[in-house]
Amino acid sequence: MKSDRLLSILLLLQTHGRLSAAELAGRLEVSVRTIMRDVDALSASGVPVYTERGRTGGIALLPGYRTDVTGLTTDEARALFVLVTDRAHTDLGLGSALGSALRKVMAALPAAYRPDADLASRRILIDPTRWRGGPQRSPAELAIVQRAVFTDRRLRLRYRHGRDSRVRSYTLDPYGLVNKTGVWYLVADHCGHPKLFRLDRIASAAILDEPVQRRGGLELPEVWDGLRRYIDEFPTPLKVRVRVRREALARFLRFHAADLAEPPPILVDDLGSGADPAPEHVEIRLQFHALVASEALLAFGTDVEVLEPADVRHALAHKAAEITDLYPRQS
Incomplete structure (x- = not known):
């Protein structure tokens, strides 16, 4: 709706000070011509918005102009208070700030929206941490990596890869941090190419006295989306057929739900529920x-x-033999 877009333009200008018409058009996914018409509409309604031509020009509000109008709908107000567990905020040292910020937002909400927002905060909780998955504590190097990200400095990492446990060194240009299902990742360029690093595999980290050298025009969401899609769409050439003992089926499906090539032929709830044994x-x-x-x-x-x-059977037999050699039986 146009009214929502006008409010979005107003809030973006309040937040960023000055933006070009092209930047506003990109953020709101409309044309530059639409943005210019919206700016004229804002000006006609009494909002002190102006445009400047030239290389450093753009669209801005007169200095000192602020609005207390939030423009929130009921659903938007409720969405703000559908809380994610504060594990990620605590890791970043922002645990107490989260509660303080939400109290201030609640106080700023129109009175009619507060009951729904308060109810959402007490009834809905999103916990992104996997069961038995991810690090059980904040990664040791998180504070250093976070400081490099916030100060736009390059990073020097010694990193242990999961595929072979070897430690390698990298000089990185960070874009930012991502917390996915309770696991912290660093998104950074290495030699101009995007890379993903799990923070719990960092052996050591040091901030360099050099500014980051990111690729022009790219921000964290774009780089993360490319890396995420590469991982999500990575081909899965290895298909495996296994036989699972009935008593272990429920536990097996919990651990390997993401690895299923097709739904199991029988569900746990169906075991023993019919006439057939x-x-x-x-x-x-x-x-x-x-x-x-x-x-x-x-x-x-x-x-x-x-x-x-057969390749998988042989690989598991080899690994099992290595384990047997490591733990010989006592005579």
Whole structure:
């Protein structure tokens, strides 16, 4: 709606001071011509907005002009108070600031919206931390990486890769931090190419006395989206068929839900619920990005047997032999 867009322009100008018509058009996903018509509409309604031509020009409000109108709808007010657990804020040293900020926002809301917002804050909670997944405490180097991100400085990392546990060194140009399902990631360029680093795999970090050298025109959301899509759309060539003991099926499905190539032929709730006796084993089809990922199946011991392909069976047998050699039986 046009009224929402006019308010968005007003709030963006209050926040950023001066923006070009092209920047406003990009943020609001409309044409530059539409932005110029909206600026004329704001001016006609009494908002002191003006434009300046030239290389350093743009659209701005007269100095000192502020508005207390939030323009929030009922749903927008409620959405602000659908809280994510404060784990990420606490990691960044912002735990107390979150509560203080929300109290101020609540006080600024129109009185008619406060009951819905308060109810949402007490009834809905989003916890992005995976069960038995991710680091159990804040990564040791988070404070250093955070400082580099906020001060726009380059970073020197010693980083332990998950695929082979080798530690390598990198000089990075950070874009920012992302907390995904409770795991902290650094998004940065290495030699001009985007890379993703899990903070709990950083062996050491140091801030360099050099400004970042990011690629022009790119911000964290764009770089993160490209990296995320590359990972999400990565081909899964390795298909694995396993046989799972009935008693372990529920636990197996909790751990490997993301690896399922197709829905299981039988659900946990269906076991023993019909006239037919429950099967002793259930066949499940999985898919993995790489052979090394299938090693997670060893955690289920004899409750899970890989039926095919042979490469996975041989790889797990080799890994199991290494474990046996590491822990020989006592005579």
